[in-house]
Amino acid sequence: MLGFLFGEALRDLRRAGRVAVAAILLITLSLAALGGFWLVSANVGQAAAHWRDRVxxxxxxxxxxxxxxxxxxxxxxxxxxxxxxxxxxxxxxxxxxxxxxxxxxxxxxxxxxxxxxxxxxxxxxxxxxxxxxxxxxxxxxxxxxxxxxxxxxxIDWIERLARGQRLLEVIGLGVGAVLAMAAILTVTTATTLVLHARRQELEIMRLVGAPELVVRLPLLLQGMLQGLVGAVMAIWVLIVLYTIAGPRLEPLVSQTLGLERLTFLRPQTVVALMFAGTMLGGFGGWLARGRTER
Amino acid sequence: MIELHRVWKVFAVGPVKVPALSDVSFRVAKGEFVTLHGASGAGKTTLLRLLYREELPTEGEIEVLDYDVPALRVREVAELRRSIGVVFQDAKLLPGRTVYENVAFVLRVLGTPRREITPRVFDALRAVGLSSRAQAYPAQLSQGEAQRAALARAIARNPLLLLADEPTGSLDDTMAAEVVDIVKDIWAGGTTVLFATHQARLAAALRQRTLTLVGGRLVKDEG
Structure with missing residues (x-):
C-alpha cells in the first residue's frame, strides 16, 4: 500500500509539471538563502567567540x-x-x-x-x-x-561583531521566511492543480469507499517530496558555493576576522534544512487539501 | 437490504425550494433485482445518491445494508461504500489508465493484497467479456465496452449491492442488451441490483419488480 501511495505521489508530481518545478525552485531559493545567511552567521559567530577568548x-x-x-x-x-x-x-x-x-x-x-x-x-x-x-x-x-x-x-567591537552576527541571523530568517511563504503558496498551487487533474480519481476513490488517508496521503506526500527535493538542491547549491568561494575568501577572512578557515554548516543544521524543506512542502500540500475541503 | 421510509429530498435554488423526492418509501430485499423507472428529472439519480450517501435526505429514514445512512460518520460512509458498486451513464473511467489499471486502481486503494489484484481484475474482466481489451485505454473503447469496463470495476470488489444509474442510457440496443445481460449475470451471482433507467421498453423487457418515479413521487411498485 505504501508503495502504491508513493507511486501516486510521484505520478502527481509529474502531473503538476512546471508548477511543481517552480515550487521546488522556490523552496531551493528560500532554503539556500536561509542556509547562506546561517553559513555566514556561523562563521562570524565563530570569529566573535575566538576574539572574545583573546580579549x-x-x-x-x-x-x-x-x-x-x-x-x-x-x-x-x-x-x-x-x-x-x-x-x-x-x-x-x-x-x-x-x-x-x-x-x-x-x-x-x-x-x-x-x-x-x-x-x-x-x-x-x-x-x-x-x-x-x-x-x-x-x-x-x-x-x-x-x-x-x-x-x-x-570588548565593544567584539560585541558589535556579535550584534552583526545576530542581525545576519534575523535577516536570514526574514528573507528565508518571505521566500518560504512564496514556496508554500506555489506548492499549494501545484497541489491544487494536481487535485484538479485528479478529481476523477478522487471521485472514484470516494465512491468505492477508500479510506480518507489513502485519498489524502499522496497529496501530502507529493508536497513533502517537492520540499525534500528543494532542500537537497539548496544544500547542493550551498556546497557548490562554499567549495568555489571558500578558498578565495579565506585570506580576506583570516586578515579581517582572524579565522584560519571558513567552516560549512554543521550536520545538524543540514538535517534541519532538509526537515524544514520537507515540512514546507507538506504544509503547502496540506493547505491545498484545506482549500478543496472548503 | 434497502429500506426507505417517507424520504424527502428538497433542493434550494435561491429562495425557491424544489422537491426532487417527495415522501418516498419502499423496501428491497437481499438478492432482489429492482428496476427504477422514470423520465429524466424524475428523481432516480437523487434516489441512488441518497443510497450511497452522496446526498443527505431532507427528511425521512434510509437504511442500506443495516446502516442508518443519514446518521453515518465519514469513516462509516467509506465502510458502506465498500459494499456497494455504482455504475453511471458515463462510465467514469480514468482516461490515463488502461482497462486493467482502472479495475486494479479501486482494488489498490482499498488495500487489496498485491498478489490478489491481477486474478481478481481478470475474473471481473472475464465476467464482462473484456479480457482481451485489458491493455486498451478508455479512448480506444466503444461506449459499450467502456460501460462493461465500468461494470468490471464495480464487481471486482464483490459488492453486496449494485446501483446502476442509466448504464444503458447512451448505448444502442445491441450494446444495451449486452450490458443488461451482464448485470443480470451479476444479479444471478447473488448481488442485489437497483437498475435505474428512463427507457420504458427496457424496464419492461427486464421483467423484474419495477418502481416508477414521476416528479419525485413513487407512483407505482409492481412486478
Whole structure:
C-alpha cells in the first residue's frame, strides 16, 4: 500500500509539471538563502567567540612597583569580579616585547635614552566579564586603582561583531521566511492543480469507499517530496558555493576576522534544512487539501 | 437490504425550494433485482445518491445494508461504500489508465493484497467479456465496452449491492442488451441490483419488480 501511495505521489508530481518545478525552485531559493545567511552567521559567530577568548584589558601603571607591591597589586586585581587572570608586565619586559615586534629595527629602541614604556597589568576576563556591562564595570574598577594611569582595551567591537552576527541571523530568517511563504503558496498551487487533474480519481476513490488517508496521503506526500527535493538542491547549491568561494575568501577572512578557515554548516543544521524543506512542502500540500475541503 | 421510509429530498435554488423526492418509501430485499423507472428529472439519480450517501435526505429514514445512512460518520460512509458498486451513464473511467489499471486502481486503494489484484481484475474482466481489451485505454473503447469496463470495476470488489444509474442510457440496443445481460449475470451471482433507467421498453423487457418515479413521487411498485 505504501508503495502504491508513493507511486501516486510521484505520478502527481509529474502531473503538476512546471508548477511543481517552480515550487521546488522556490523552496531551493528560500532554503539556500536561509542556509547562506546561517553559513555566514556561523562563521562570524565563530570569529566573535575566538576574539572574545583573546580579549585583554591593559592597566598601564603610573610607576613601576617593587616586586612585592606588584605581587600585592596582582592579588587585588585578581579578587575583582570578572577577572580570570592577571599578568604583571614590567617596563623591561614591555621593552623586550617591543624589540621583538620591531625585529631587525630593534636597534631604534636601544638608542632611546630611557625606557619610555610603562609597567602594566594584562587582565584576562572571565565569561562573566566578557559581557559589555561586565567589561565596562571592570574597566571602571580598574581605573579607580590609585596605581593606574590609563586603562586600555575593551570588548565593544567584539560585541558589535556579535550584534552583526545576530542581525545576519534575523535577516536570514526574514528573507528565508518571505521566500518560504512564496514556496508554500506555489506548492499549494501545484497541489491544487494536481487535485484538479485528479478529481476523477478522487471521485472514484470516494465512491468505492477508500479510506480518507489513502485519498489524502499522496497529496501530502507529493508536497513533502517537492520540499525534500528543494532542500537537497539548496544544500547542493550551498556546497557548490562554499567549495568555489571558500578558498578565495579565506585570506580576506583570516586578515579581517582572524579565522584560519571558513567552516560549512554543521550536520545538524543540514538535517534541519532538509526537515524544514520537507515540512514546507507538506504544509503547502496540506493547505491545498484545506482549500478543496472548503 | 434497502429500506426507505417517507424520504424527502428538497433542493434550494435561491429562495425557491424544489422537491426532487417527495415522501418516498419502499423496501428491497437481499438478492432482489429492482428496476427504477422514470423520465429524466424524475428523481432516480437523487434516489441512488441518497443510497450511497452522496446526498443527505431532507427528511425521512434510509437504511442500506443495516446502516442508518443519514446518521453515518465519514469513516462509516467509506465502510458502506465498500459494499456497494455504482455504475453511471458515463462510465467514469480514468482516461490515463488502461482497462486493467482502472479495475486494479479501486482494488489498490482499498488495500487489496498485491498478489490478489491481477486474478481478481481478470475474473471481473472475464465476467464482462473484456479480457482481451485489458491493455486498451478508455479512448480506444466503444461506449459499450467502456460501460462493461465500468461494470468490471464495480464487481471486482464483490459488492453486496449494485446501483446502476442509466448504464444503458447512451448505448444502442445491441450494446444495451449486452450490458443488461451482464448485470443480470451479476444479479444471478447473488448481488442485489437497483437498475435505474428512463427507457420504458427496457424496464419492461427486464421483467423484474419495477418502481416508477414521476416528479419525485413513487407512483407505482409492481412486478
Amino acid at each position: 585583554r584589558i591593559i592597566v598601564y601603571l603610573k610607576r613601576e612597583p617593587s616586586a612585592d607591591d606588584a605581587h600585592a597589586l596582582v592579588e587585588r586585581v585578581l579578587a575583582m569580579p570578572g577577572v580570570g587572570a592577571v599578568r604583571y608586565v614590567s617596563k623591561a619586559e614591555a621593552l623586550g616585547t617591543l624589540k621583538q615586534v620591531l625585529g631587525k629595527d630593534a636597534s631604534v629602541a636601544e638608542q632611546l635614552p630611557a625606557n619610555p614604556l610603562p609597567a602594566s597589568l594584562e587582565v584576562t576576563l572571565t565569561a562573566e566579564g566578557t559581557t559589555p556591562e561586565g567589561a565596562r564595570g571592570l574597566i571602571a574598577r580598574l581605573s579607580g586603582l590609585s596605581e593606574a594611569d590609563e586603562v586600555g582595551g575593551g
